[in-house]
Amino acid sequence: MADVDLAVIGAGLSACALASALRRNQTVDSLVILEAGRGPGGRCATRRRRDDGLWRLDHGAPTLSFSAAPQGRLGALVDDLCDRGVLAPDAAPVVGLDGEGALCEPPAHPLLCGPRWRGQPTMAAVAETLLADAGDAVFTSFGERISKLSWEDGRWLLPGGWRAHTLVLSGTLLAHPRSLAMLGWPDVPLRSAVAVGVDPGLDAALESIAVMTASVRWNLMLELPPVTGDPLPRQIWLTEEVQDRCGVERLVLHQQSDGRLGLVVHGLDDGAEIRPDTQPDLLVHHEKRLLAALPQLLVPWPALQAALPEARSLGVMRWGAAQPLDHALPRHLQWCPQARVGFCGDWIDGAGFGMAEGALQSALELAEMLQ
Ligand SMILES: Cc1cc2nc3c(=O)[nH]c(=O)nc-3n(C[C@H](O)[C@H](O)[C@H](O)COP(=O)(O)OP(=O)(O)OC[C@H]3O[C@@H](n4cnc5c(N)ncnc54)[C@H](O)[C@@H]3O)c2cc1C
CATH class of the missing domain: 3.30.9 (D-Amino Acid Oxidase; Chain A, domain 2)
Known part of the structure; x- marks a missing residue:
């Protein structure tokens, strides 16, 4: 078993921004990011080709969209990435x-x-940079989709032998019934890991996620x-x-x-x-x-x-x-303290719902909650 303070499922924009913010604030000493894809980026990733070293294709989001000019910590993050040439x-x-x-x-x-920014030279550069900013205390594992979670004696146990004090999901896959048909899973892993009634906040969050489309x-x-x-x-x-x-x-x-x-x-x-x-x-x-x-x-x-x-x-x-089309997760359910589960992503309620703004904003807010 390898013990870490935090395990984050996913390495999209929100997960990488969360890792970067938590390490900058020194909220956690160690964390692991477990991502199904071959590299960071998620829906803001860039497709490469094994047969063609030059090829780069932004095959998901082609730009980072905002509802309005970002303010506060989000504005500072965008400014910083622009100053470093990662966003334009x-x-x-x-x-x-x-x-x-x-x-x-x-x-x-x-x-x-609203205003838009584009990753330089590709969209994936944004998540890659945020992940690099998080530094050496971040372990990463790419290429495996997590389909099982367990919570025993107050610790989250994850495939690969990881044991974490806190778990963050940056996507809904492990918490939404759509995985049952789409992926042929037998259960909703997060629901199976924590029994109903143990954490009323988590129960409410799972109910809210279940009706999202x-x-x-x-x-x-x-x-x-x-x-x-x-x-x-x-x-x-x-x-x-x-x-x-x-x-x-x-x-x-x-x-x-x-x-x-x-x-x-x-x-x-x-x-x-x-x-x-x-x-x-x-x-x-x-x-x-x-x-x-x-x-x-x-x-x-x-x-x-x-x-x-x-x-x-x-x-x-x-x-x-x-x-996400509807039923954003209310912000007060983003952190469920009893089970020590947090959520970030563009599906959290806010002005940037459904776009890059929401992914980044939710990560900055969850980082505050975890402090
Ligand atoms: C085709 C398309 C076009 C878009 N166009 C725009 C646009 O023009 N402007 C804009 O602002 N936004 C756009 N978006 C939305 C934007 O991409 C998202 O808002 C943003 O990337 C969300 O980031 P995230 O971190 O919340 O989620 P994601 O990027 O989805 O990150 C979640 C990550 O978790 C991983 N993951 C989930 N479950 C598991 C598991 N069980 N095990 C392991 N890994 C797991 C996923 O592989 C993924 O990498 C578009 C999206 C798509 C798909």
Whole structure:
């Protein structure tokens, strides 16, 4: 057994910001971060390729969206990351596309209404930097999705032989019944670990999490050759009417360092049940339909449209909970002291709900609660 003060599940933006804040305040001496993905970033990660050392594709969030200019500790964090060149204001063009295939104003979506910052050189750099700031006292384990939790004699026992005084979940997976069907799990691990009645705060938090819903995205990733001609936008948002017709929310373009172009087609979900046995066919289905929708969507950019026959598909990434849609976790349930469980992430109530702002803000607030 390896003992640590704190175990954090996940290494997305909120988990890395939490680790950085806790180490800066010296609230914990040791912590472990257990992440299912291959590296930090979560939904703000950047896809790399084993066969292509230069390739970097922001295949989740292409930008950090805020509802308003960040203030206080959040403002200081953004300023610090900007000063160090890890964030830069995102001034890249965002355009809308209407039902006639003409350019228009982008829709009034919460992700587009306030200021935005972009990770430099990629989105993953933000989480990577925050994690590095947390220093050597942070152990990390990547590549294993935790599916079992136990709480014995006031200690959290985790796969890999970790034993922690405090547990933080930065995602809802271990606390939400959606995991039962989507991942074929037999139970909700956090519920099974702590019996009903032991921590009334945790009981209330689990009830609140159980009714949350989240959007699903099927993001098709494409590699295109260099495209010459007019400058291209960073994001192309479809109007609601076109989204409904094509099942696509937006297109995101990511210029590569060698001139090639990455294109991510943010595909909407059609409600088909996602289970371990249905997922392979669903991935094929969404890849086909998104590839078929593209030529029509690229009419205003003839050079880009002309490059499509040379596009190489890098597959589809399913984001099982791309953005929380409703029922934010109330802030007073973010820390459950009896069972010593905390929550952070963009699904905590606040102005930045469902976006990067909420992930960072929730981490800073939980760090205060843990002090
Ligand atoms: C396609 C897409 C587009 C988006 N666009 C925007 C945008 O334009 N602007 C914006 O601000 N936001 C956008 N978002 C939302 C933004 O990405 C999130 O708000 C933010 O990244 C949330 O960070 P987080 O730390 O709360 O969660 P996450 O990034 O989801 O981090 C949670 C981490 O925990 C890990 N994890 C969960 N359960 C387990 C487990 N059981 N075992 C091990 N690891 C586990 C996950 O793998 C993940 O890495 C977008 C998201 C998606 C998916």
